[in-house]
Amino acid sequence: MTKKILFFDIDGTLYDHEKKLPESARRAIMAAREKGHLVAIATGRAPFMVGPVLEDLDVDTYICFNGQYVVHKGELIHGGIIEPDVLARIKEKADRDRFPLIFMADREMVATETGHPHVGDSLSSLKMPYPRASETFYMERPIHQALLFCTEQQEQEYAEAFPEMKFVRWHRTSTDILPAGTSKAGGMQRILDREGLTMSDAVAFGDGLNDIEMLEAAGVGVAMGNGHEEAKKKADYIAGDVSEDGIARILDQLKLI
Structure with a gap:
């Protein structure tokens, strides 16, 4: 088989339901x-x-923040930010609605308030601690992504109020906020360009709503058996559950190992 580049999501794809990398996946x-x-x-x-x-996995090429931050062989090749004035307007509305936010920089994330149950609930699903709080962090550091903590129904009002932004839900109490047009697929393209490859040379593995664009764009898109139904609809293949050697089995099925 000709050389391919394999793009793996982490949570629900590489990491199992206990946020651990199965040994079968690592070996494969x-x-x-x-x-x-x-x-x-x-x-x-x-x-x-x-x-x-x-x-x-001894990896030095990666896409973070759903395409906002792209590193190729240890070199940062793209660092998209959200403009402070946009963040200020989002924060103004969120403060009125009493919805907490998290602002995410490359080395730290900071919440707008302490002790909110929605923040604690969603971050605990990632095995991440509750961050410190600051009202001004977004003005002090380049912010690549924000998190809004609200229900899916409440999120729609923000999508209508901020059409220049993209809202991608990853938890029942939280949604990612990114500049419109941002996606993992865009990050993939930047890496492929560096490697002299095309999307037909890419195999993407994911499970969530934020994986849909890359599953569609890649030459081969693989959704995990435990994935979101919308992601599965866009995939070329459905792997097994992440906790049941799903990655190892699909790599073998696709003759990548």
């Missing part, structure tokens, strides 16, 4: 690399949240 990905394929990460997580999986 190493075997794919030995076959000559390239391995990259494509996640909604921040750079400071992906160190363990990069180390476990």
Whole structure:
């Protein structure tokens, strides 16, 4: 098989339901690399949240913040930001609605308030601690992504009020906020360009709503059996559950190992 570049989401794709990387997945990905394929990460997580999986898989090419932050072989090649004036307007509305926000920089995330149950609930699903709080952090550091904590129904009002932004739900109490047009697929294209490859050379693995664009764009899109139904509709293949050797089995099925 010709060389492919394999883009893996983390949560629900590489990480199982306990937020651990199954040994079967690690071995299979190493075997794919030995076959000559390239391995990259494509996640909604921040750079400071992906160190363990990069180390476990010996990866230095990755997409964070759903395409806002792209590193190729250890070099930052794209760092998209959300303009402070836009963040200020979003925060003004969220403050009125009494919805907390998190602002995410490359090395830290900061909440607008402490102790909110929606923040604690969603971050605990990622095994992440509650961050410190600050009212001014978004004015002090480049912000690549924000999180709004509200219900799916409440989110619609923000999507209508801020058409220049994109809202992608990842938890029942939280949604990502990104500039419109941002996606993991865009990050993939930047890496493929550096490698002299095309989307037909890409194989994407994901499970969530923020994976849909890359599953559609890649030459082969694989949704996990435990994934969101909308992601599965856009995939070329459905793998097994992440906790049931889903990655190892689909890599074998696709003859990538």
